Each structure stands twice: as structure tokens, then as C-alpha cells.
Amino acid sequence: MKVVDNDLVMGASGKIGKMLVFRQKAGKTIIAKRGIRTAPLSVDQEAVTERFREAAIYAKKVSDDPLKKALYEAVAKPGQTAFNLALADFWKAPVVKKITLDDYNGQIGGTILVRAIDNFKVETVTVQILDGNSSILETGQAILQDNGLDWLYTATVENSSLQASTVRVTASDLPGNKTVQDQVVE
The missing domain is CATH 2.60.40.10 (Immunoglobulins)
Structure with a gap:
């Protein structure tokens, strides 16, 4: 289902209880069902979670550094941010x-x-x-x-x-x- 020009959700971000998550991407509001994990993470899942945490820290540092941020922003496509590009860059080795x-x-x-x-x-x-x-x-x-x-x-x-x-x-x-x-x- 696609809703257009809905003033109720336009620009919304965050969550509603434990049911829905709202976020913004390229000027569009994305609504998703919030998932809740009940099983413990496997060793591999823990490793991916830790790697993602490190990637997020790197991307945040890029966002806080005007010179590095400008490097990433220079190649960003519509809907991409320096943070997104830095996060992806952290995951992939040359x-x-x-x-x-x-x-x-x-x-x-x-x-x-x-x-x-x-x-x-x-x-x-x-x-x-x-x-x-x-x-x-x-x-x-x-x-x-x-x-x-x-x-x-x-x-x-x-x-x-x-x-x-x-x-x-x-x-x-x-x-x-x-x-x-x-x-x-x-």
C-alpha cells in the first residue's frame, strides 16, 4: 500500500510503542513493524553486531570531521548521506x-x-x-x-x-x- 501526502506521518521518525518504527529516507517516510528478538545471538551474529557498532562509530567520526565529511558528501547520490557512505565504506575492504x-x-x-x-x-x-x-x-x-x-x-x-x-x-x-x-x- 502506498500513501501519498499524508500529513499524519509526513516527516515522522521514531517508534510507536513496541509495534511500529518510522524513519526518513530520501524525503520519504518509511514505516516498518518493529521486530523483537527473543533468542540469544550466535557467535557470528555477535561478531556482525560488533562490526556494525564499529562501523557506526567510524561513520559518526566522519560526520564530525568537516574534511572527511566533505569527501564522502562529494560523491553522495540523492538520498545518501556522508554517514551512510562512511558506514558502507567501513564494511568493505579494498x-x-x-x-x-x-x-x-x-x-x-x-x-x-x-x-x-x-x-x-x-x-x-x-x-x-x-x-x-x-x-x-x-x-x-x-x-x-x-x-x-x-x-x-x-x-x-x-x-x-x-x-x-x-x-x-x-x-x-x-x-x-x-x-x-x-x-x-x-
Whole structure:
């Protein structure tokens, strides 16, 4: 059922007893039956509840920070708020789509190209080069390229054991979610 121009519920928010919940979204009033849980939460449900609590705290901090809030508001669609976007961003870690080693030959100045994406913004991409014994040869920050998708890392240390090496990429987003992906040099 759809009710249009009903002065009784227009702009309403909150709850009526233990029966109904009113909320606003994109200028529309949403009315829903209030659910009441009687069973205890499972371990997985507790984990999701805690993660949601953390996401809400992050989103509130974004709303209180004019600079971060402006970042989220700049991409908000109609009906979305910076709080909504920050909440969603907290839930989703970046994805490392591709690590390209074509221009990395173990020499200083060789480059590694990383494609990393996020539902909002990849904040940093860190590259580590490990030798065959998993010892770190070098670590550094990749530079975001003009296309907004690819990150370029330039090697600063000579790698004499190239074939047994691993390139480890860590992509981070604004809420601090991290994704780590390794690629063996072949």
C-alpha cells in the first residue's frame, strides 16, 4: 500500500510503542513493524553486531570531521548521506585486482604496477619485495596514477635473487581496512 501526502506521518521518525518504527529516507517516510528478538545471538551474529557498532562509530567520526565529511558528501547520490557512505565504506575492504611485474627486473628503477579499487577510495598502496627466505628487501609507497585506478611503485634496492622473490602489496582505505596480496616473481 502506498500513501501519498499524508500529513499524519509526513516527516515522522521514531517508534510507536513496541509495534511500529518510522524513519526518513530520501524525503520519504518509511514505516516498518518493529521486530523483537527473543533468542540469544550466535557467535557470528555477535561478531556482525560488533562490526556494525564499529562501523557506526567510524561513520559518526566522519560526520564530525568537516574534511572527511566533505569527501564522502562529494560523491553522495540523492538520498545518501556522508554517514551512510562512511558506514558502507567501513564494511568493505579494498580489492587488489592485478599486480603487473612486466617492468620489474630486480634492478633499481624497475617498476611494479598495482590495480587496486575500493567502494569509496583506496588511501594507500604499500609494496614490499621479499627475497626467497621471506626477508624484506625493501618497502615503500606506490604512487597513484592519473587514471585513478593504478598505483606505480619504483624499486629502490637491487634484488639479486629475483626468481625466488615475492611482491607483497597492501591496499588500505580510509577506515583502515587492508587487503594483502602476494605475487611470486616468475
